Amino acid sequence: MDRQRAQDTIEKLRRQLEEHNYRYYVMDDPAISDTEYDQLMQRLIALEEEHPDLVTPDSPSQRVGGEPLPFFEKVEHAIPMLSLGNAFSFEQLKEFDQRIRKTTERESIDYVCELKIDGLAVSIRYEEGFMVRGATRGDGRVGENITSNLKTIRSLPLRLKEPVTLEVRGEAFLPKKEFERINRVKEERGEVPFANPRNAAAGSLRQLDPKLAAERALDAFLYGVGEIKGKEVPTTHTASLEMLTRLGLKVNPDRVTVKGIDDVMDYVDYWREHRLDLGYEIDGIVIKVDDLALREELGSTAKSPRWAIAYKFPAEEGVTVLRDIVINVGRTGAVTPTAVLDPVSLAGTTVRRASLHNEDFIREKGIRLGDHVIVRKAGDIIPEVVGVLEDQRTGKERTYEMPSECPECGSELVRLEGEVALRCINPQCxxxxxxxxxxxxxxxxxxxxxxxxxxxxxxxxxxxxxxxxxxxxxxxxxxxxxxxxxxxxxxxxxxxxxxxKKNSVERLLFGLGIRFVGSKGAQVLARHFGDIHAIMGAEREALEAVDEIGPKMAESIVAYFENPEVKATIQRLEASGVNMTYRGPVASSKAEDSPFTGKTVVLTGTLESMSRKDAGTRVEELGGRVTNSVSSNTDFLVAGEKAGSKLKKAQEMGVKVVGEEEFLSMLGE
The missing domain is CATH 1.10.150.20 (5' to 3' exonuclease, C-terminal subdomain)
Known part of the structure; x- marks a missing residue:
């Protein structure tokens, strides 16, 4: 492919990928499958590798982040990011409304009510429609440049739908499910979990290696414009948000524009009751004057705008007495201390137990049995003890010592090198x-x-x-x-x-719970070795030779299958009829001299001799790779009856086309 054609194709792929990102992450209305999206991305990456001079910062391929940064540069905001004043009661909201009506001599004010996302405030600058910089709020005037990390958030477009220059403000956050996933992984590794999604989001964006941020499914909502050039400035905040949506930016759909403070309070009441239904954390409601000219008239103090206020929900914290600490043992042997509490009402539920994370956490917080402790429950996250009220101690409190033996089996608890958690290493626990x-x-x-x-x-x-x-x-x-x-x-x-019993063996491998072997690792192992006995007999070097199997995973696999009890379990499972082989496509010994070896094949139309699925399996058995779409990487297309657009595209691109008879001949039939 010549350079001009490659450039045109790359540009087309970028537009397609950004549109699919927008539909998936902003509109929640995907138009293609994950597999088809991945194929588009791989085609883009392949073309950019062939033409590295065509790679640009706005390419969707650049979202994974670059090399770790030595430090964060300072960024001065074009317009200061002021903090909001807080209201903790409806009386304070009424006072806020009275001040505005008195100042402006108006009977009623139109307000925009928005959910107050519990995340990290960010400012993003686009020039001529391209993202050029992203920063934290910092002190409101100067923040830190976190552009590489923000580019990993797929709901943030790298290029707007129009060539506008603007600085837009928003909140980056971590959805609840992703927060729970990250903490599960951290606890399995013996690491201290994040205290809440806000800390997790801030920790993800304020670290120097963008690849770490890319591993976490961060999201963002945009809620305001700091500066705008090259476009007519809207006259209301509502119009501003509609403009951001047209530009392809993600704006929270659960906002309303209301007339008067009574409707504001109704909105607050609703979300105070329904906040737990959301897939992310909110800690209040932001109320803003809608009329932008009126905002100019109201002005700001040195710290806060007079035209906006944040209603903070009652703190989901409570004080109770810690009566006991019990130990829970997980499937990896990690030991987690849990506080037994006097019942306390939090977030509409009665809490009797709360996480204490690990031994170091208890020691650092100075927690004692009988202490009055502060307990927090954010959304549907497991309650946790966050502090001790030392001034309420009576002298009867007792220091807690972690047990040296497993409470379930009596085996010695150990702390493995580099880990925080104590572990029971008895496989029969x-x-x-x-x-x-x-x-x-x-x-x-x-x-x-x-x-x-x-x-x-x-x-x-x-x-x-x-x-x-x-x-x-x-x-x-x-x-x-x-x-x-x-x-x-x-x-x-x-x-x-x-x-x-009929499952392919990768499900069994994952289900066995081998440390460091997740579902993807299990699939890689199953496909490479073919059956569980080959995996059990593989030496560490053979395991490490497999793509995506690192030294730590290989060592864990070898150690796991050396255990006689594990071998006995496998024998019993096999005797019960549980499948021990990989039932997906796997290359056969014939693949070495096959016409499919190393080739990328697309199947289209109806084949008389077999289904397309079976045909794909045969191709992969003979060392080929089957994809769903025709691209410059396609080696040939197999066309059955009623072949449609894929055949036409293959012919236009000069891709070799074979019919069913020739295909069967290539299969050796």
Whole structure:
């Protein structure tokens, strides 16, 4: 492909990818599948690698971040980012409204009400439509340049829909589900979890390696304009937000424009009750005068605008007494201390237990048994102890010492090098086994529907299950006596257990809970080795030779399968009929001299001799790669009857086209 054609294709791909980013991350209305999106991205990356001089900072391929930065540069905001005054009651909101009406001599004011996102305030500058800089709020006048990190947020366009120069303000945040995922990973690694999504978002954006920010699914809402050039300035805040939406920026849809303070209070009341329904954290409501000319008239103090105020929801913190500390053992053996509390009402629920994270956290906070402690619950996140009221101590409080032995099995607890958490390293520990079973049956692993945490706990209590293999010995008569297990439920559960035997082996690998082996790693292993016995017999060097399998994972796999108990479990599972082989496509020994080896193939139309799925499997068995779309990387297209647009595109691009008869000949049939 010559340079001009490559440049045109690259530009077209960039527009397509940005449009799909906008539809997926801003409009929540995806037009293509993740696989198709990935194919577009890979095609763009391939072309940019062929023509590195055509790579530009606004390319979607550049979102992953560059090299780590030595420090953050300082950035001066074109217009200061002032902080808002706070209101903690409706009386204070009424006083705010009275001051404005008195100053402006108006009977009623139009206000815009917006959700106050609990994240990190940012300012982003676009010049001629291109993102050129992003910064933190800092002290309001000078912030830190975090452009590389902000570019990793896919809801922020690298190029606007119009060539406008403006500085836009917003809030970067971490959705609840992503926050929970990150903390699960941190706890499994023995690291201290983030205290809340706000800290996690700030920690992700205010670190020097953009690749770390790219690993986290941050999001952002834009809520205001600091400066604008090259476009007519709107006259109201409502019009400003509509303009940002037209430019392709993500604006929170749960905003309203109302007349008068009574409607403002109704909006506050609604979200005070429904805030937990959101997929992100909010800590209040922002109320702004809508008329921009009126804002100019009202002006600002040195710190805050007079035309806006933030209503802060009542703090979701409470004070209670810490009566005891109990130890929970997870499936990886990590030991987590949990506070047992006098009941306290938080966020509409009664809290009796709260996380203490780990031994270092207890020591750093100086927590003692009998202390009056501050407990926080943000949204649907597990409650946590955040502080101690030392001035309320009576002298009867007692220092807590972490146990040296596992509370479940009595084995010695150890702290592995580089980790914060204590661990029970006894593979027969019942707590680890129970948690391991819950993981084994989960949707991402063996996917046994009906085997939830409560049912698994009952099975353990009745001593019906002590390991994964025991699940396949269960009969209806074993399950019927369990609580809330009727005949139909039992029949469905037995059927689900039986059906799980047919899973491809990567599900089993992931379900076994081998440390550092996630679902993707399990799939890589299964596809490369073909069956579990080959993986069990592989030496560390052979494992490390596989793409995406690093030294730590390889060492963990070898150590896991050296355990005699693990080998016995695999034997029992296999004897029960659980599949031990990879049932996806895998290259055969014939792939070395196959016409498909190393080739990229597209299948289209209807084949008489086999389905397209089977044809794709055969191609991959012979060393080929099947994709869904024709591109410059396509080696040939297999065209069956009623081939449509893909055939036309292949012919236009000069891609080789083969019919079904020739395809069968290439397969050796």
């Amino acid at each position: 019942p707590a680890q086994t129970r948690e391991g079973i819950i993981h084994f049956v989960s949707r991402g692993a063996m996917n046994i529907e009906g085997l939830g945490e409560k049912v698994v706990s009952q099975l353990f209590k009745e001593e019906l299950v002590r390991g994964p293999a025991d699940l396949y010995d269960l009969r209806e008569e074993d399950l019927l006596p369990l609580e809330r297990m009727g005949k139909k439920s039992v029949e469905n559960l037995v059927a689900a257990i039986e059906a799980s």
